[in-house]
Amino acid sequence: xxxxxxxxxxxxxxxxxxxxxxxxxxxxxxxxxxxxxxxxxxxxxxxxxxxxxxxxxxxxxxxxxxxxxxxxxxxxxxxxxxxxxxxxxxxxxxxxxxxxxxxxxxxxxxxxxxxxxxxxxxxxxxxxxxxxxxxxxxxxxxxxxxxxx
Ligand SMILES: CC(C)(COP(=O)(O)OP(=O)(O)OC[C@H]1O[C@@H](n2cnc3c(N)ncnc32)[C@H](O)[C@@H]1OP(=O)(O)O)[C@@H](O)C(=O)NCCC(=O)NCCS
Numbered sequence: 001x002x003x004x005x006x007x008x009x010x011x012x013x014x015x016x017x018x019x020x021x022x023x024x025x026x027x028x029x030x031x032x033x034x035x036x037x038x039x040x041x042x043x044x045x046x047x048x049x050x051x052x053x054x055x056x057x058x059x060x061x062x063x064x065x066x067x068x069x070x071x072x073x074x075x076x077x078x079x080x081x082x083x084x085x086x087x088x089x090x091x092x093x094x095x096x097x098x099x100x101x102x103x104x105x106x107x108x109x110x111x112x113x114x115x116x117x118x119x120x121x122x123x124x125x126x127x128x129x130x131x132x133x134x135x136x137x138x139x140x141x142x143x144x145x146x147x148x149x
Contacts, residue, residue, distance in 0.1 A: 002090050004060070007039065007047040014056035015049055018079045027112040029135060035061060035075055045074065050091045057082040060095050064102045071104035076118070092125055100144050107144065110137035 007015055016032055030038065039047040044065045050058040061074035073095050078088045099107050109127065111118050113136075122140050132139035 001052075002057075002087060002094070003051045004048040004091075004094060005051055007036075007049060007059075011049055011056070012036075015047075015059060018056065018058060018077060020077065020080050024080070024115075027115040027118075029112070029137065030075065035059075038074065050078070050087060052082070052087065055082070057085075057087050058091060060091050062095055062099060064099055064104065066103055069105065071099045071102065071107050073099075073107060073109040076109075088121055089125065092121065096125065096142060096144075104144050107142040108139055109142075110134040110139050112137050 005011060015036070018032070020028070035047070039045045039061055042063065044063065046062045046064065048060050048062070049056050050060060056079075058076070058078035060076050063070060063072040063074050065071070073092070076088060076092055076095070078091070096107060107127075108130075109122065110133075111122060113119075119138075119140075125142070127140040127142045130139045130141050
């Protein structure tokens with residue numbers, strides 16, 4: 001079972017030690033330090049470590065902002081030694097539930113067009129493509145309720 005722990009000064013080292021493959025790095029627009037900086041800079045962001053037993057296996061960055069009805073998944077990241085174990089999907093489903101609890105009518109995220117694994121994962125849980133791009137990334141949308149667009 002996975003658990004989720006907010007980033008803090010005690011667990012930051014395990015966050016910084018997470019790694020992905022060099023091919024995967026090519027498809028990421030932010031490094032760890034940029035992700036960390038964004039999470040501090042944007043007051044409403046929530047950066048969670050994904051834990052399996054005592055191991056930190058990845059992280060997920062959420063941007064819930066009810067004031068402007070913005071609910072985004074900023075990053076989902078699973079360490080290269082822990083990929084293909086179902087953790088990415090479980091963490092994404094957890095993130096959706098977390099944002100729903102906070103009142104999200106829809107959830108947005110962006111993904112590099114060549115990141116086929118991530119695109120398939122997002123599609124498999126119900127994210128659909130929009131016509132938007134953020135930088136060079138495709139924006140995908142998950143509807144929490146059928147009625148609101
Ligand atoms: C994308 C990512 C989060 C997936 O995490 P994961 O824990 O390996 O994914 P899961 O094990 O939950 O698998 C999810 C699905 O992707 C498939 N998958 C995972 N890795 C795969 C690979 N290398 N090749 C083909 N399919 C793969 C799985 O088979 C699974 O499909 P299924 O539900 O039909 O069985 C992970 O590869 C990653 O962190 N990549 C680098 C960072 C990144 O690109 N993040 C996303 C953009 S922000």
